[in-house]
Amino acid sequence: MDDKNKIMVRKLNLWYTDNHVLKDVDLDIKENKVTALIGPSGCGKTTFIRALNRMNDLIEGVRVTGEVFLDGMNIYDKDVDVVSLRKRVGMVFQKPNPFPMSIFDNVAYGPRIHGIRDKKKLREIVKESLVNAALWDEVKDRLNMNALDLSGGQQQRLCIARTLAVKPEVILFDEPCSALDPIATGKIEDLIHELKKQYT
Known part of the structure; x- marks a missing residue:
């Protein structure tokens, strides 16, 4: 088939x-x-x-x-509509590019742009996205911390969570591990393998 x-x-x-x-x-x-x-x-x-x-x-x-x-x-x-297209086809760049705001606000940014204002719904989206990006356990008690204070590997997984938060159908990765150490690279590679179950 x-x-x-x-x-x-x-x-x-x-x-x-x-x-x-x-x-x-x-x-x-x-x-x-x-x-x-x-x-x-x-x-x-x-x-x-x-x-x-x-x-x-x-x-x-x-x-x-x-x-x-x-x-x-x-x-x-x-x-x-290019904005709608980019919601369907998300992108994670070569170097982590978290916004200079809290971990929570980084992940909630896209859903807010697309009109989600309900705080309970935003909390659910943030948690689900961070879980799916294999970052939740590391940051669940620090969601108000500035995202720029995370390690490079954590920042890259945060950027993946931010992409997942808008529910894309396709995720484009542009050498997402090029600036990371071998351990962080392994986590990202494992994550990509898991994500293919839901995304292209």
């Missing part, structure tokens, strides 16, 4: 002004599977994954042709 394609990329090309970075990329990404892109530094891996939730739109001089389908919808159609 064939696995369902969550994302289908067809003839994707991307330019930074005159620099043609992605050339006729075709790729199918299966639902609830981990898909890894491997290649040398500067070969376009980050550019490619940023194309999957239109993060490259934020860069001046970028031009994209081709198609990227998420559940059959071309994300580059003019009528696509």
Whole structure:
């Protein structure tokens, strides 16, 4: 039995002004599977994954042709709501980027942006997200602590929890372990393996 394609990329090309970075990329990404892109530094891996939730739109001089389908919808159609797309396709960056606020507020940030104001519901979302990011046991008694005081590995798992809090369908990881020690890397790798049960 064939696995369902969550994302289908067809003839994707991307330019930074005159620099043609992605050339006729075709790729199918299966639902609830981990898909890894491997290649040398500067070969376009980050550019490619940023194309999957239109993060490259934020860069001046970028031009994209081709198609990227998420559940059959071309994300580059003019009528696509990019904010809704980025809720469906979350991203965890190479270096941890917690906001300079409490652990709780970092995780609650996305749900609040999307209109959730009920404090009980926010507490539930924060706990569930931190549990799923394998961080709850380490921070449950310090939720009001500034997130910048966490270790690098904890900050990265906090960023994963922040992504999980908005219930994405797909999570893009851009070398999430590159700045971490081997123990923290192992925790993130184990976490990614667990997350594929619910996410692509």
